[in-house]
Amino acid sequence: MNKNIFQYQTWHLLSLSGLLFLLVTYISKKPQILSGSYLNISANTWFWLAIAVPIIHQTYVMLVWRFELYQRTFSQRWGIAKAFKYYTIGFSILFGSRLISIIFVAVSTQNSWNISATSAYALAAIITPLVIYLFYSVKKYFTIERAYGIDHFDPDYDEPYVKQGIFKYTDNGMYVFGLMILYLPGLLLFSKAALLAALFNHLYIWVHYYCTEKPDMLKIYGKTAS
Numbered sequence: 001m002n003k004n005i006f007q008y009q010t011w012h013l014l015s016l017s018g019l020l021f022l023l024v025t026y027i028s029k030k031p032q033i034l035s036g037s038y039l040n041i042s043a044n045t046w047f048w049l050a051i052a053v054p055i056i057h058q059t060y061v062m063l064v065w066r067f068e069l070y071q072r073t074f075s076q077r078w079g080i081a082k083a084f085k086y087y088t089i090g091f092s093i094l095f096g097s098r099l100i101s102i103i104f105v106a107v108s109t110q111n112s113w114n115i116s117a118t119s120a121y122a123l124a125a126i127i128t129p130l131v132i133y134l135f136y137s138v139k140k141y142f143t144i145e146r147a148y149g150i151d152h153f154d155p156d157y158d159e160p161y162v163k164q165g166i167f168k169y170t171d172n173g174m175y176v177f178g179l180m181i182l183y184l185p186g187l188l189l190f191s192k193a194a195l196l197a198a199l200f201n202h203l204y205i206w207v208h209y210y211c212t213e214k215p216d217m218l219k220i221y222g223k224t225a226s
Contacts, residue, residue: 002070004070005067009062012062016204019204023051033193033196036108036109043108043193047105047109047197049101049104050105050197051197051200054205055204058204058205060091061208062208062212064087064152065152065212065216066216069152074087084153084154087149098201099181102197103185103194106185106189106191108193109192109193110190111189112193113186117190120190123183127183127184127187133177134174134177136165137164137166137167142162146159175205175206183199185198
């Protein structure tokens, strides 16, 4: 096995452990934010499911990307097209599960955040166009395939960094703006627990960036976006 497959993953594990420690500490001091239930399932269960999903998702992406990048594990077996297709199915299910699980948290703990409707809806109104512009920019300029990580599967893939759309203002548009969509359920249903789960997602995605994607970009392109 290529030793580079798990490059920086000790830092990944340490960072994740730190985030979970902070999360558990906060919840232990404010257990009331997990009061409630939905579909006869406790808010506490929904919340920790919403925390588990991004961990599973990012671990899945790291393992597939690294085994493919350094050993061509999947494309040698199925070919690039099929291997990438199988991977994107798993990615899509897990990515969608991030939002769905947070919606369940928001529903089970709605009205637990003491904020005026005007303020919450104003924040949602600010976030929504940014998210829409991000996904528009990904589809039009960045491409969905590249967002999934086609450059890890196709050794001949070599495209310049995108500097159009939202990427004109930040190289890391997907990390900065993409996960803002996860705050919307908490804002619209006034759920502090859902916002906390969204914040965990948003912080943890940067662990993926620094411990997995950034080093991978250095390997693939010889440079990183930032």
